[in-house]
Amino acid sequence: MYRLDHHWFNSYRFSFSTNGINYDSEPVQRFIHKNISHLSIGITIDGTERKHDMNRIWKPQTRGLENPNSGMQISERGSYKDVVRNIPLWLEQFPGGATKVTISSQDIPYICESVLHLYSLGIEEVNINCVFEDVWNDGDDLLFEDQLIQLADAIIDNSYYKKHSCSFFVESIGKPLDPINDNQNWCGAGKMLAIDAAGNFYPCTRFAGYSLRDKAPIIIGNIRDGINKNLLRPFLSLDRLTQSPQKCKECEVASGCAWCQGENYDAADTPTIYQRSTAICMMHKAHVRANNYYWNKLYRKLETERDNDIVSL
Numbered sequence: 001m002y003r004l005d006h007h008w009f010n011s012y013r014f015s016f017s018t019n020g021i022n023y024d025s026e027p028v029q030r031f032i033h034k035n036i037s038h039l040s041i042g043i044t045i046d047g048t049e050r051k052h053d054m055n056r057i058w059k060p061q062t063r064g065l066e067n068p069n070s071g072m073q074i075s076e077r078g079s080y081k082d083v084v085r086n087i088p089l090w091l092e093q094f095p096g097g098a099t100k101v102t103i104s105s106q107d108i109p110y111i112c113e114s115v116l117h118l119y120s121l122g123i124e125e126v127n128i129n130c131v132f133e134d135v136w137n138d139g140d141d142l143l144f145e146d147q148l149i150q151l152a153d154a155i156i157d158n159s160y161y162k163k164h165s166c167s168f169f170v171e172s173i174g175k176p177l178d179p180i181n182d183n184q185n186w187c188g189a190g191k192m193l194a195i196d197a198a199g200n201f202y203p204c205t206r207f208a209g210y211s212l213r214d215k216a217p218i219i220i221g222n223i224r225d226g227i228n229k230n231l232l233r234p235f236l237s238l239d240r241l242t243q244s245p246q247k248c249k250e251c252e253v254a255s256g257c258a259w260c261q262g263e264n265y266d267a268a269d270t271p272t273i274y275q276r277s278t279a280i281c282m283m284h285k286a287h288v289r290a291n292n293y294y295w296n297k298l299y300r301k302l303e304t305e306r307d308n309d310i311v312s313l
């Protein structure tokens with residue numbers, strides 16, 4: 001575009017999601033200074049040190065490298081300290097930077113403290129969701145609900161909602177969906193090309209071999225031959241009703257109940273992308289109950305404040 005003097009030159013954007021460990025290194029900073037007007041960078045920090053270090057660990061070091069057979073694991077070192085030192089620089093360069101937190105069964109007890117910790121680091125937008133895999137144990141939904149209610153209390157009692165957001169609390173979730181008009185697919189698989197190092201195309205990175213447990217990768221083309229439209233076609237035909245079981249079609253709290261096309265495929269009985277996994281069902285219902293608590297409490301508080309303002313006038 002530069003050579004053609006095309007008016008689209010300069011109209012591009014690189015969006016990075018990074019663990020942030022090398023953020024302050026000289027090459028990364030040089031790249032940022034050179035391209036800052038074309039960059040969005042999100043650093044993933046999972047919350048408090050104990051929550052973050054449960055999942056985000058360095059590759060284990062081994063002892064006795066001179067004798068490979070004696071290799072021993074020394075420790076699993078978490079990366080929290082290596083990431084958190086870069087948060088101030090990141091927020092200075094990208095004010096309003098948001099982070100993304102992932103919840104699995106074992107880290108449910110640390111949800112509330114983790115979101116509040118991220119706020120205390122200056123991160124105002126926390127996007128957070130449960131994994132789609134079938135990892136949940138009996139009682140996890142109640143623990144999850146309890147954590148979200150604690151978080152709702154903290155956000156409302158301390159008025160964090162004025163400047164901060166947490167994606168757990170969204171007014172539109174937890175309602176029935178119209179069986180005709182609410183029929184769009186949840187995720188963008190098939191419309192957001194993923195490319196691996198060998199030049200293969202996937203409908204999303206979740207269909208690459210490294211993302212899948214049981215199924216074969218789905219490759220829809222490559223950099224030499226382009227996209228095979230026939231292989232892409234099933235993805236472009238996806239909608240909510242053709243892949244959902246009856247319980248989801250009739251569900252009273254269906255809005256906001258998400259799915260991941262890659263996990264649907266990996267968990268399906270056959271190699272199909274048309275079988276929705278509902279492993280997240282009880283967690284979504286707990287989420288909806290806590291979300292209702294949040295909005296009920298917030299509106300009551302705002303009404304009380306408004307009434308007090310009227311009285312004082």
Ligand code: SF4
Binds near residue numbers: 252253282285
């Ligand atoms: S997975 Fe459960 S909560 Fe979600 S839409 Fe289906 S029935 Fe409703």
